Amino acid sequence: MLVSPEQVERRHKQPSSCPHALHLRLLLLGALMAALMVAIASFFRGSAHINTLKFDIDSSERSSKFVIEEKPAPPQFPFPSSFSSADAAPPPSITKTIGLGNYFSEHMFKVALLRSSLITRHPEEAHLFFLPFSINLLRNDPRVHSEASISEFVTQYTTKVRRDFTFWNSSAGSDHFYVYCHSVGREAASRLYDLQNNAIQVTCSSSYFQRYYVSHKDVGFPQVWPRPHEKALTPPDARHKLVYFSGRIQNSRIRQELIALWGNDSYMDVFSGSPPFPYEEGFRRSKYCLHVKGYEVNTARVSDAIHYGCIPVIISNYYELPFANVLNWSKFAVIINQGEIALTKKKLLSITTRKYLNMFRNLCQVRKHFCWHKTPRGFDSFHMTAYQLWLRRNINRLSH
Structure with a gap:
């Protein structure tokens, strides 16, 4: 269902009633760019980086242009705690059982995204739109928990986004993305054609022969456990x-x-x-x-x-x-x-x-x-993942 231009205009003029309806502008600070330019000289010989000059130029352009909107939970949607954010915490019944462990990257991406440097409330500026449901929270929520229930939850949520937000309809979801580190996320997305085939999945399980993973469309990011800082490496x-x-x-x-x-x-x-x-x-x-x-x-x-x-x-x-x-x-x-x-x-x-x-x-x-940080730092896992998303910002993108 397409939303009329008049409805879009009214929606843009009205402040969001959801406190988590944040439109996020991912910007690297000037100091970070300065550090990048200093560091680039040391990367050319024997470097562990590929085409560092292009990466530098791309990163600089991304820092000035890249914008993301976080899709809120639709009004009256059940289980709002399953949409993780920097400010919202799961209910105590979930907190007792939740274990980040292998799913730490999924959690930290969302925390870092919501704490990134600039926030805008103008979704028409966005290059990408973030679907913030948390597979890990859903797995640990006794009201959902099972794979079948999680799939149903994700299907209902995405269907509501398609119905209530015109930006999905203008691109068939190809400029939307979601993040997960558990295989349940892959299966949950498979029930909805647009989500599986058009939206960008950011996943730890990135294999060329993995079901539902498309390497030129999707993003593989590192699976990181929450480890204490290692002050000095063993020589x-x-x-x-x-x-x-x-x-x-x-x-x-x-x-x-x-x-x-x-x-x-x-x-x-x-x-x-x-x-x-x-x-x-x-x-x-x-x-x-x-x-x-x-x-x-x-x-x-x-x-x-x-x-x-x-x-x-x-x-x-x-x-x-x-x-x-x-x-x-x-x-x-x-x-x-x-x-x-x-x-x-x-x-x-x-x-x-x-x-x-x-x-x-x-x-x-x-x-x-x-490395992940609650507040993103230069070149950390958050910025590296954001760079991968930025490279995919125009894949199958249509005009809003």
């Missing part, structure tokens, strides 16, 4: 273990093969389940940390490895790595085909000390891209 010469991995193997043939090969290798800390020491220590004392495909192509181990200064070894075919159009992953990570897992140790031992030290230096350089 390379103090990392005495070659490899570290610990995790469940029941849902992964590749992980089972890994344990069978090196579960008893004294030079490699490879464990089925939890290690006999604190989980974080494995990252601190190892040169390389394995990310091996489990149920999904992604896990938080990639971000954990980067956080603790351990070179990621990615054994997960078809994983569309976060920010791959900006970051040259081969400069700070090792990528091994799942079919060559038996060659992992040989490949890692063949890496020269000089190359390893270069990779460690590059890893230190990109760590800031895998």
Whole structure:
């Protein structure tokens, strides 16, 4: 249903009755741009970044033009607590059971978005529109909880947005986006054609062969656990273990093969389940940390490895790595085909000390891209994800 121009004009003139109907302008501050220009010179040789000059120009243009509107929960819509925001908190019954963990990135993107530097109440200026339902909150809400109920909730919400907001109708949803880190989000969106095929999904589970994921349309962003700040990284010469991995193997043939090969290798800390020491220590004392495909192509181990200064070894075919159009992953990570897992140790031992030290230096350089802050900081995960969205701002875009 298309809304008439007269209705649009009246809607724009009337202040929103919803306190969370914020129209968000994502702008980088002048100081950030100055820092970017200083930093660019050091990125050209041996850089972990791809085409840094283009990234700089794009980021500068994005900072002056990119605008996002957050779609509010429609009036009288049930379960408003399932629309996470910087100001609203879930009810106590949900707070007791909610666990961010693997879904921390989903939560922090929304918090950072609502705390980004400038807010506008003029949706006609927006390049993109944000659908703020939270899959994680829905999963932990006893009133919804089940996958079928979550899918029904998302369908009802999107249907109301299509009915009540003309901007969806003018683009069939192609300039709208939603964020999630749980596979339930993928299934929930599949029930509505426009949401699945037109809207941009921002997801941790980004695979070239994943159902409903379209690489040129959708955005893969990093799955990050809420880890305490690491004041000082363990230096390379103090990392005495070659490899570290610990995790469940029941849902992964590749992980089972890994344990069978090196579960008893004294030079490699490879464990089925939890290690006999604190989980974080494995990252601190190892040169390389394995990310091996489990149920999904992604896990938080990639971000954990980067956080603790351990070179990621990615054994997960078809994983569309976060920010791959900006970051040259081969400069700070090792990528091994799942079919060559038996060659992992040989490949890692063949890496020269000089190359390893270069990779460690590059890893230190990109760590800031895998951090979330409640109030966004330059080049953090929020700004890197916003840049990916900005690149997609004109895909199938129609005039309002």
